Amino acid sequence: MVNNKQAFALGLAQKAGKVVSGDFAVKSALKAGKVKLLVVACDTSPNSKKELHYLAEQEDVPVVELLTRWELGNAMGKGQRAAAAIIDSNFASMLQGK
Numbered sequence: 001m002v003n004n005k006q007a008f009a010l011g012l013a014q015k016a017g018k019v020v021s022g023d024f025a026v027k028s029a030l031k032a033g034k035v036k037l038l039v040v041a042c043d044t045s046p047n048s049k050k051e052l053h054y055l056a057e058q059e060d061v062p063v064v065e066l067l068t069r070w071e072l073g074n075a076m077g078k079g080q081r082a083a084a085a086i087i088d089s090n091f092a093s094m095l096q097g098k
Contacts, residue, residue, distance in 0.1 A: 006095060010072070010084065011075050012091070013086055013094075014076040014077060014078075019076060019091075021076060021083070026084065029085045029087065030056060030059055031055070035061045036086050037086040037091075037095055038062070038083060039063075039064055039067075040083045041066070041082050043068045043069055045082075049065075064096060069081060
């Protein structure tokens with residue numbers, strides 16, 4: 001079931017240009033130190049989750065698992081996404097429920 005508050009926050013962040021999505025773009029943003037929060041879809045494959053969690057841990061970035069791949073992409077007006085990198089601390093706080 002889609003959490004409307006989280007989906008709304010993702011859509012708002014996407015419109016504001018504060019989300020990086022897509023495998024290569026997310027990994028590049030993590031390595032560049034731009035990411036404030038990593039959002040991983042709940043139904044992402046275990047190997048992909050492990051790699052994303054490792055990269056986030058290396059950069060001391062918090063990780064949350066929200067939504068499914070379809071719901072994550074749909075919230076941002078895109079196709080299925082395994083992960084999204086939030087590059088704004090205000091949107092990161094909103095998604096973490098702070």
